[in-house]
Amino acid sequence: MAKTESPPEKTTVNIRMTESFLADVDTTWEDQGFNSRSEFIRAVLRDALKHPEFNRADLKAMLTSEAEIREGRTHSSDEVKAEYGLDGTARDDE
Numbered sequence: 001m002a003k004t005e006s007p008p009e010k011t012t013v014n015i016r017m018t019e020s021f022l023a024d025v026d027t028t029w030e031d032q033g034f035n036s037r038s039e040f041i042r043a044v045l046r047d048a049l050k051h052p053e054f055n056r057a058d059l060k061a062m063l064t065s066e067a068e069i070r071e072g073r074t075h076s077s078d079e080v081k082a083e084y085g086l087d088g089t090a091r092d093d094e
Contacts, residue, residue, distance in 0.1 A: 017025070029040030047054075068074050081087040 025040070026037060029037055032040065034040040034043065065074075075083075078087065
């Protein structure tokens with residue numbers, strides 16, 4: 001019979017944060033479908049360890065881009081190529 005491994009031992013870690021920040025954390029984990037605050041925080045920390053090159057500036061740029069897409073303030077690559085004559089057609093102002 002195969003030996004079953006016991007789950008890794010867990011340690012409790014205490015952190016301090018403002019009540020308003022904690023309220024934001026709670027809203028976020030609930031909105032994203034996590035089962036608990038701890039599960040959410042573990043996932044965030046795991047992502048930070050797995051992707052240390054991903055930083056706050058990258059996140060802000062992604063969120064800005066997502067908002068611009070939703071608001072219709074972006075153009076497809078085909079539209080940009082056509083506007084600048086990079087698709088093999090002449091531009092209107094030429």
